Amino acid sequence: MMRHGKNTVKNIFHIDRETGKIRFGKLYIGRRDLLTIVIAAFVLMFVYNVFHRNSEADVKDSTIRENLKFISGYDFSNVASVEKRIAQAGGTMQTVKKSNDFSKTNYKKIFDGCVAIGDSITEGLSSYGFLSEEQVFSKVGASLMKDGSMVRNAAKTFPKAAFFTFGMNDIGNYRGNATAFIKKYRETIADFSSKSPHTKLFVNSISVPSNPAREKNRSLNQYKKFNSSIRQMCRSMHITFIENNYILEEHPEYYGNDGIHVKPAYYKLWLDNMILKAGL
Template sequence: MGSYGMNGCTEVIWLKDNKDIKNKISNMTENARKPGNRLAAVISAVVILLFLVFIFQLVRPNLNGRHSEKEMEGNISAAAALQKASVVDVEHAVDQLDSAANGGSLSDDRKTRYQQLFRNCTVTGDSLTEGLSVYGWLSEEQVYSKIGASVLNSSDLFDKAAATEPKAAFFAFGMNDMGNYSGDSTAFIKKYSSLIKAFRKKSPDSKILVCSISTPSQDAINSNSSIGNYKKFNKALERMCNKEGYIFVNDTAILQDHPELYAGDGIHASPEYYPLWMDEMAKAAQL
């Protein structure tokens, strides 16, 4: 099987160059967000659409030159993988198309999609959480955070978030608390749990999701030994969630797998970190 050329031969058109495919996927994922749609039906519709468009492109006359057999197999594999995709996975595929179409930049359309995906949701946490609104991924009405936030000084953030009665409430504390509590995860969990319970009394119908402490870099740990307790604190967070019936969002692998996304301090993160984090949150909450 060689490469495909002109004069009646066919080619696989690169997905990132096809605005029509991008628009169709965007429309389908937008439809997936509408109330009343059943997830399975939406995913099936997306998969069917992708394969219809893909097959059409496969047999389309070659007008743009040649692609190698390896390139064709890569496109076929990408399309086949979408058979197992969730709505969030399809959202991520659209984001990749969007980024490619904008020269790798983070477009406003992409950010708007996340704001819609997280509509009627809140994220409450420390300065890493603050990046969600600072970088425009979520609106200020969806994010409750402040620099230096800790469970010791953030009861006001819990109260403000509870007042909105969100369908899903995400909490992301612990980075500052490891030092504030001198490594005492038991005392940290006791305070954190009391804040969440108070939140639930004010917003009883909210789904509660607790995010893990993100993984600090080794250089950051070398500079501040207290944050080296992140694994112990995360285990304590997971136990709390199991005991209280909360959903634990384990996002520790993101920065481990993508060290290029660390900010200079090895604790905070670049803008490109946030869609990966939001994807994990959305999957956990089944948004």
């Protein structure tokens, strides 16, 4: 019985030493073809594990997104390149799994050479210690109407990337006039770009005010209209729009007492999203 089993396996699987081809039954497969199959199987298993292991986890966090970003970095046209990535995958996967555990020092390093520009919510990036004061240009009550000098000062640092976050205060300042707001936003971004032309630009959405905050200040109900206008502006200017609304929608516990400002835990998810969208 044992001999019969060995003969059966030999008939099904055989390596031709002269050609280097592998025979499965009547099918001949080259070694490079086999490697491609193995690689494809590895990637499928990787994708499965990403979703399977996170199926009961918090899928809104950056873990799954970072895993998918890792896979998308494979150069499938180059077998040697993929082999190298596979060899490194173990350590890389461990790093990806810990993406939500970045320390404040990590964020400062990741955003090295970048600036965040905006209002008091942006100011939390430095006041809570996630970014350095040199990386954040912000002001309580900041508005596109009156804080052009702050934006110009940021441009003078010639950053590699700039993240704009305006709108929460301007909803009221512009009395719900999204057209006038966007006109000023365009001018502000164009002015920044003229002074620092090699900076990659990113624009964040206006964060979602809580229901009680919108009931207290009816003008805040315009945030969706303003966000839609910001998105259209970014599309026409070929700038990346960063949608962050999902964070507070899925984590209402991250709201501050006023339903507008946010707790420190919010910033980790916000920073992770900016890292992903900017490819930092």
